[in-house]
Amino acid sequence: MKVILPAKTRGGVQQMARGLCQIMGREISKGNFNTNIRQMTPRGTLQLPWSINSVRTMAVLPWPFSFQPRDFSLPNSSWGSDMRRLYEHYNSQCEVETDDGEKKWGVWRRLPSYNRSLKYATGGVYLSKIIQSKARLFTRNIRAQGAGFEYVVFVNKQEQKCVCVFQAGHLLEGPPGHVHGGAIATMIDTVTGTHATYLSGPVMTANLNINYRSPISLGSTVLLTCSLDKKEGRKTFVSCQVTNTDSSKLHTEATGLFLSITMGHLLGG
Ligand SMILES: CCCCCCCC(=O)SCCNC(=O)CCNC(=O)[C@H](O)C(C)(C)COP(=O)(O)OP(=O)(O)OC[C@H]1O[C@@H](n2cnc3c(N)ncnc32)[C@H](O)[C@@H]1OP(=O)(O)O
Numbered sequence: 001m002k003v004i005l006p007a008k009t010r011g012g013v014q015q016m017a018r019g020l021c022q023i024m025g026r027e028i029s030k031g032n033f034n035t036n037i038r039q040m041t042p043r044g045t046l047q048l049p050w051s052i053n054s055v056r057t058m059a060v061l062p063w064p065f066s067f068q069p070r071d072f073s074l075p076n077s078s079w080g081s082d083m084r085r086l087y088e089h090y091n092s093q094c095e096v097e098t099d100d101g102e103k104k105w106g107v108w109r110r111l112p113s114y115n116r117s118l119k120y121a122t123g124g125v126y127l128s129k130i131i132q133s134k135a136r137l138f139t140r141n142i143r144a145q146g147a148g149f150e151y152v153v154f155v156n157k158q159e160q161k162c163v164c165v166f167q168a169g170h171l172l173e174g175p176p177g178h179v180h181g182g183a184i185a186t187m188i189d190t191v192t193g194t195h196a197t198y199l200s201g202p203v204m205t206a207n208l209n210i211n212y213r214s215p216i217s218l219g220s221t222v223l224l225t226c227s228l229d230k231k232e233g234r235k236t237f238v239s240c241q242v243t244n245t246d247s248s249k250l251h252t253e254a255t256g257l258f259l260s261i262t263m264g265h266l267l268g269g
Pocket residue numbers: 117189190193194203204205206207235257259261
């Protein structure tokens with residue numbers, strides 16, 4: 001069954017559908033339920049696939065009506081052509097098809113990005129209540145798409161490399177028409193920190209050295225490329241370059257030192 005929703009009834013039906021999905025997720029195990037609810041909005045949609053015995057159900061609801069977390073690293077309507085092109089370039093290398101037609105992981109992996117990663121980590125839902133329940137990831141706080149930090153991170157474990165495609169929105173202005181140095185530092189810290197975490201587990205930034213070489217225009221897309229310099233005990237050294245999309249112009253370069261920590265370090269303050 002396919003239900004096409006008139007605009008007027010959106011609110012009520014969305015609520016009903018949300019309840020329905022929650023019920024399906026938790027309680028339906030033997031029912032014969034097969035529905036396909038689709039609602040498109042300019043914000044984009046999230047897909048909630050369910051597969052319970054013979055029950056095949058798919059609900060597509062707009063964020064924030066869905067109870068699945070929004071993955072901010074997926075394309076949205078604010079992404080410009082450079083952002084989309086580079087996303088496609090790396091995303092197409094995340095999965096490859098063998099000669100037998102079998103699909104397997106490629107060399108790159110796209111990392112999903114939530115506004116509270118802790119909540120969606122295994123067991124994290126409890127920790128996210130203990131550690132500042134209202135806290136949200138700094139870079140994912142601006143709701144309007146395209147206004148702040150639009151980015152997606154891909155990692156390459158084999159080459160111990162990581163890239164981030166970053167489109168800087170108009171709320172990140174520093175010098176007129178250009179990106180604030182603090183916003184650039186934020187992105188460098190985020191991407192090098194993510195890369196160090198991917199390689200070494202939980203870490204915190206101990207040191208970040210940044211050289212700003214040429215300004216970044218607001219609205220433009222840049223590439224952050226990170227590589228592992230070395231690992232020494234608890235220390236992970238990462239370097240990062242921020243360039244234009246074809247890497248012909250260097251905007252910023254940085255090195256970072258990350259120290260492995262335990263959860264106790266975070267809880268201890
Ligand atoms: C998904 C999004 C990801 C985002 C990632 C973002 C990452 C972040 O922004 S983290 C937030 C910013 N960072 C912080 O707040 C960290 C604050 N600092 C700290 O908590 C601590 O100083 C910490 C954990 C870095 C190190 O403390 P501690 O674990 O006690 O290490 P400590 O014993 O002092 O030092 C261990 C070694 O590191 C060295 N070291 C520590 N700090 C530094 C430093 N700043 N520079 C150089 N070396 C250092 C020490 O000299 C020592 O070396 P050695 O073993 O050779 O003698």
